[in-house]
Amino acid sequence: MAIDAVRSSPATTMTSFWSYMWIPTLIILLRCVGSADAHFGIFMPNQRSSSTCPAPDPDLYYRPVIGIVSHPGDGDSGSFTNATSASYIAASYVKFVESAGARVIPLIYTEPPEKLLKKLDLVNGVLFTGGWANSGLYFKTIRAIFKKVLEKNDGGNHFPLYATCLGFELITMIVSEDNNILEEVSARNQASTLQFTENATIDGTVFERFPPGLLKKLTTDCLVMQNHHLGISPGRFLDNKKLSRFFELLTTSKDENNKDYVSTVRSWNYPVTGFQWHPEKNTFEWASPRIPHTEEAIQVTQYAANFLVSEARKSINRPPAQEVLDNLIYNYIPTYSGKAGRGFDQVYIFT
Ligand SMILES: *[C@@H]1O[C@H](CO)[C@@H](O)[C@H](O)[C@H]1NC(C)=O
Ligand SMILES: *[C@@H]1O[C@H](CO)[C@@H](O)[C@H](O)[C@H]1NC(C)=O
Numbered sequence: 001m002a003i004d005a006v007r008s009s010p011a012t013t014m015t016s017f018w019s020y021m022w023i024p025t026l027i028i029l030l031r032c033v034g035s036a037d038a039h040f041g042i043f044m045p046n047q048r049s050s051s052t053c054p055a056p057d058p059d060l061y062y063r064p065v066i067g068i069v070s071h072p073g074d075g076d077s078g079s080f081t082n083a084t085s086a087s088y089i090a091a092s093y094v095k096f097v098e099s100a101g102a103r104v105i106p107l108i109y110t111e112p113p114e115k116l117l118k119k120l121d122l123v124n125g126v127l128f129t130g131g132w133a134n135s136g137l138y139f140k141t142i143r144a145i146f147k148k149v150l151e152k153n154d155g156g157n158h159f160p161l162y163a164t165c166l167g168f169e170l171i172t173m174i175v176s177e178d179n180n181i182l183e184e185v186s187a188r189n190q191a192s193t194l195q196f197t198e199n200a201t202i203d204g205t206v207f208e209r210f211p212p213g214l215l216k217k218l219t220t221d222c223l224v225m226q227n228h229h230l231g232i233s234p235g236r237f238l239d240n241k242k243l244s245r246f247f248e249l250l251t252t253s254k255d256e257n258n259k260d261y262v263s264t265v266r267s268w269n270y271p272v273t274g275f276q277w278h279p280e281k282n283t284f285e286w287a288s289p290r291i292p293h294t295e296e297a298i299q300v301t302q303y304a305a306n307f308l309v310s311e312a313r314k315s316i317n318r319p320p321a322q323e324v325l326d327n328l329i330y331n332y333i334p335t336y337s338g339k340a341g342r343g344f345d346q347v348y349i350f351t
Pocket of ligand 2: 198199
């Protein structure tokens with residue numbers, strides 16, 4: 001009997017369900033037909049949203065934009081253009097930034113300095129990419145932008161900088177005021193570990209969001225990609241007063257000859273992080289079979305990107321929306337450069 005009762009009840013329920021179906025249908029129809037401010041005394045959309053969605057922190061900015069400085073060339077040794085005015089940004093840096101909730105404005109290094117520095121007013125942080133150019137106009141441009149980044153921070157605008165590989169080498173030269181500070185290192189196309197220095201700060205650095213298990217894995221597994229022939233040894237770095245007063249040495253890595261070099265630093269007083277390694281490659285570059293793509297390696301890219309953008313949200317800069325749209329990277333079309341199976345998978349080329 002009990003079973004029969006249970007069996008018969010769905011039919012009853014279905015009948016009553018269908019016979020009352022007209023109520024929600026009518027409400028939906030009225031809501032669709034009615035103007036936005038018609039509430040009919042049933043749903044109060046404003047009330048409802050305020051009761052379930054607390055306002056985000058008003059001190060943070062949720063539409064951050066990162067400026068990425070373009071590097072000389074086309075990213076593939078002239079496969080696409082040999083124009084001397086050409087410069088490029090590997091799309092992996094753009095995706096890295098986008099993956100953490102920010103958009104990108106290219107800072108095309110050949111643009112007139114006034115125009116370029118003005119563009120810094122449209123962004124909430126800057127990224128210097130890898131590459132090879134360490135002199136001439138490119139070096140001058142990086143130095144001018146670096147100076148502006150420090151000025152903005154000194155002026156009370158939290159304005160982060162990520163300097164990757166060549167970018168890190170250049171700010172090492174700029175801060176030390178020594179263009180010969182770098183040493184030869186054998187770390188081309190090599191995945192490596194990160195060894196944390198004794199007492200390395202974790203809170204307030206790029207590593208602050210890494211779960212403890214992943215931090216430990218960084219020291220035992222090759223989760224970061226290196227691709228450089230220059231670097232600086234920890235001894236030379238710490239002995240240089242200008243460098244050790246400006247930067248905290250966070251990690252070192254070993255090259256193919258077991259020689260230690262500085263692999264991650266952060267400024268003591270500015271939201272500036274220097275990477276000898278490539279946080280963007282694990283998720284977004286595929287040409288070299290050495291690039292780690294394990295789940296942990298992908299997390300390294302994600303946590304590194306999240307820290308940059310979380311710092312950029314602290315920026316007080318609120319650039320005019322239209323000017324941002326006019327300058328976003330979406331105004332340019334990326335080139336699939338990786339089909340030949342080498343170099344970058346995608347690049348933005350500026351001519
Ligand atoms: C650039 O120069 C190289 C070397 O001369 C040549 O092989 C290549 O085809 C040139 N690229 C273009 C796009 O013309
Ligand atoms: C790390 O901290 C310990 C304890 O405070 C101290 O004895 C040691 O000298 C520190 N090491 C370095 C390299 O600063």
